[in-house]
Amino acid sequence: MSRAGLGITGATVRYGDRVAVDDVSLDVAPASTVAILGPSGCGKSSLLRAVAGLEALAAGRVEVDGRDLAAVPTYRRGVGLMFQEHALFAHLDVAGNVAFGLRMQNVPRRIRDARVAQMLELVGLADRGSARIDELSGGERQRVALARTLAPEPAVVLLDEPLGSLDRVLRREMVAVLADAFAATGATVLYVTHDQDEAFALADRVAVMRHGRLSRVAVPDALLADPGDDWVADFLR
Amino acid sequence: MRALSRTLWIVPLLFFGLFFVYPVATLFATAFTATGRGIDSSAVQVITFTVVQATLSTILTVVIGLPGAWVLARFRFPFRGTIEALSVVAFVMPTVVVAAAVGGLLSDQGPLAAVLPTGSDRGLLAILVAHVYFNLAVVLRLVGSYWRQLDPRPEEAAACLGASPLTVFRSVTLPRLAPAIWSAGVIVFLFTFTSFGIVLLLGGPGQATIEVEIQRQALFLYDLPAAALLSLVQVLIVVVLLVAQVRLSARIGEVATRGALREPATKRDRGVVTLFVAVSLLVFLGPIVVVVARALRVGQAWGLANYAGLTTAREDSVLFVPPMTAVGNSLLFAALAAVLATGVGTVVAWLLSRSARRRWADSWLLIPLGVSAVVLGFGLLLAFDTPPLAWRGSGWLVPVAQALIATPFVVRAVLPALDAIGPRVRQAAATLGASPWQVVLRVELPMVSRALAVALGFAFAISLGEFGATLFVARGDRPTVPIAIYRLLGTPGEVNQGQAMALASVLIAMTAAAVLVTDRLRVPGGSHV
Incomplete structure (x- = not known):
């Protein structure tokens, strides 16, 4: 398994006048998992899609193992992306x-x-x-996806709310499947979710995102012990 | 992705540019050489008759189709699938075959001669009967599927409030159905307004549509400017109708949910359903029975002489070849046309599925559908008659013309299937390393394979029966089956009439086979033509 690191520097995504992702920088160390946690509409999916090359960056850069991906089309990026809607080939x-x-x-x-x-x-x-x-x-479809x-x-695995469409019981079951799979493959993972249980169960580090910006990036224990500001503390409650 | 789109745009631009825009432009240029000549009184008469017969045909078809649409929207009953399949067969049934059948049924020698009006009234009656037969499928399908998804509870509420069934229908159901009825009505009007083969073969003296008059002026009187001027009028009216149709169908929207069907429970329901089944089978199978019966009639006895005669070239024949060679010609041309139409139509559907200006593009796509077969055939005749593009003699303009007619149907079959794939699946394929070309070839085309097969089958069936355009571009020694039937029908003599019917029965068999195989494919897929 490739052990590439992912580096995001000053990434900005705009839809017309609206800034969805605002100057975000984030590193994912090889074979580690970072979860981006935030409410709907905070820009976390846009950031993920920018890494995959499905959205254009207005500013900033995305690197895998130090290589800039700006000129690399999606299909040559070697990133894996898993959707909530599983998008399987029927x-x-x-x-x-x-x-x-x-x-x-x-x-x-x-x-x-x-x-x-x-x-x-x-x-x-x-x-x-x-x-x-x-x-x-x-649940089986999510497993296939x-x-x-x-x-x-893939050098980097991206997951966009992968368990969003599942009920509570299935979701707990799938979290275990995901944890095993990440460990077994040694994948470098960026995981987007609005569910803090998922984030804390799977991630080595958690990044809290709000209004297109990262409010706080920390290991789960540190984040819980010190949310940093009232909004994050409230969101995690 | 953008590079791929740009490359693929070349296909429809080249095809439609050369074989549609250029001929139509040539036609218009010819029309403007008719200087100093306006629309004279005979032209006004033709236009009036065209409008009158189309209006009558439309009203009749809607009135006869509405009860049937209700039965199809609400009930489960035996022969339901058969009737739906037969209505599609009727829709693509070659015009010359239907004209032969209706003509046979209503002729002085036919079984109904005693009760029918004579003279030009009978000609109009024959035209109306044939138009209803063709277009019943439009009303049944369009209004039926729209009716089926209407929530029945407002009707039930009205009934609880004391409204009689008739009042419920008039005051609740009809207003809700109105958009679908108007939309189906405009389509039927469009089809009957541009009707050619039916009116050519069944119309009495003085009963010519614009199409028939174009053909008469161009092929018999050689007055090309006059024919081109009529074509121009025709195109303008059709474009107006198409714009109306686009507006109206936008109001219907997508038919998403399908209501549950029930068994006819009450005595009244059972009666209506039984009547519908009986009338439908009679209407849809009647012409087939008439054609086969007339084909098997030899003098005062029954026999296969008319079929046996198809393999030999008679010296006195209007055809230069044994009638059976027309079958080979038709199969070859229709196969080429189907492949061409499916290829071009699929490219167009793909480009539309990715287009940002979708509504705009959808409307433009209707224009080839609206430029009638006769106008198209006439345009091709004018455009490819002189060097350097003197291709008329080569014969391969026939499959091109047929493909032009069939392409819009292909787009309508393939586009919904492509739309159903959704962007996520394409993006998933891209993140898995599929290049834009690989996404098309390995994901999108395999996912719509059923719709492609349906499109191919429909394009083949439509091409087999195509008459209006083919008449202009077919070579005399390479007639297709519809052309051969037309020539035989137009020649007096019992042998000619009998062979025309025999050949028509062969064409029915080919068309029905193509449609029924296609219809089988369609059932689980969900795309609609």
Whole structure:
């Protein structure tokens, strides 16, 4: 597994006059997980999409292992992005979805099959490889989306509210699956959520975001002990 | 992404620029050489008749279609799927076949001769019957699906407040249905206003639509400026109608939910449904039965002589070739046209699915749909008659013309499927390393494969039966089946009439096969033509 670090410096995203992300700087160390925690509309998804190259930066830079990604289109960035709406390919079966990124890299079939089996094992769907997408439950779809994102060994894994559409019980179950998967693959992870339980369970460091800016970045214990300002303390309550 | 869009824009620009804009421009240029000649009284008569028959056809189709739309919107019953499939077959049924069937049914030798009016009234009656047959599917589908998603509770509330069923329909249901009825009405008016084959074959003396008059002026009187001037009038009226249609269909919006169907429970419901099934089967199967029966009639007996005769070229024939070779021609041309239309139409649908100015583009797309087949065929004839583009003699303008007619239907089949994919799936593919081309080829096209198959099947069926444009560009020694039927029908003699019917039954079989295979594909997919 690649152990790349992610560096975001002075990132700014604008939609017309509105500034969604305002001069944000954040580092994610190799093989660590940073959660961006904030209310809806705070700009956290825009930041994530800018890292993936799906939104243009008005200012600032995004680097993976010190390499500036400004001129690199999404499909050559080697970042994995997992959505809340899972966005699976309905025309492919479970294994086909997981294998998609490996196919794009022209990974030989033997290695690809082994990798797909390994990923399905990791997310607990070892025997569902030939299932059709529309046969799966919501939780199973999220597992496929996770396996699909991790299979090509992306340098950086981005997750945008991945558990937002699941109920409480499934969500707790999936947090455990995610934690195991991040540990097993040694991935560098940027995780966007509005749910502090998820953030504290998964992240090495938590960044609290508000109105397009990062209010506070700290390890979970330190953040809970010292929220820094009243708004963060209130938000975490 | 932008680079890919720019590259793909070349396809429709080249295709429509060369085979649509250039011919229509040539046509208009020719029209303006008709200096000093305005619209004379005979032209006014033609335009009046066109409007009158289209108005009557539309009112009749809507009035006959409304009860059927209600039955389809509310009830589950035997033969429901069959009737829906048959209505689609009727919609794409070649005009010459329907004209042959209705003409046979209403002729002096037909079974109804005793009760029918004579002379020009019968001509008008025949035109109206044929137009209702074609366009019933439009009302059934459009109004039926809109009706089905209407919440039935306002009707129930009105009934509880003491309104009789008729009052409920007049005061609650009809106002709510109005947008769908108007929209279907404008479409039917558009189709019947530009009707060609039906009026050409069934219209009595003095009963010509603008289309028929264009054809007469261009191909028989060789008065090209006069024909071009009429084409100009035609295009202007059609464009106005299309704008109205765009406005009206915007008011309907997407039909999202589908109401539940129930078994007809009361005696009245069962009666209405039974009547609907009986009438529908009669209307949709009637022309087929008439054509086959007439094809099997040899003199005073039954036999296969008319079919046997299709394989030989008679010396006295109006065709230069055995009628059966027309089947080969039609299959080849329609296959080429279907592939061409599906290719170009899919590119257009893809570009529209990515377009920021979607509403604007949607309206422009309707214009090829509105420029009628005859105007298009005439334009192609004028544009490709002289060097350096003297392609008229080569014969391959036939599949081009048919593809132009079929392309808007392809776009309408493929675009909703492409829209349904959603941006997240494309973005997911991009983050997994798929280049813009790979997203198209590995994700989008496979995901809409069912819609592509439907589009291909419909384009094939439409091309098989295409008559108006083909008549202008087909070579005499390479007739398609509709052209061969038209020539046989237009020649007196029992053998000619019998062979026309035999050939028409072959065309029915080909068209029905294409549509029914396509309709099977469509059921789980959810895209609508």
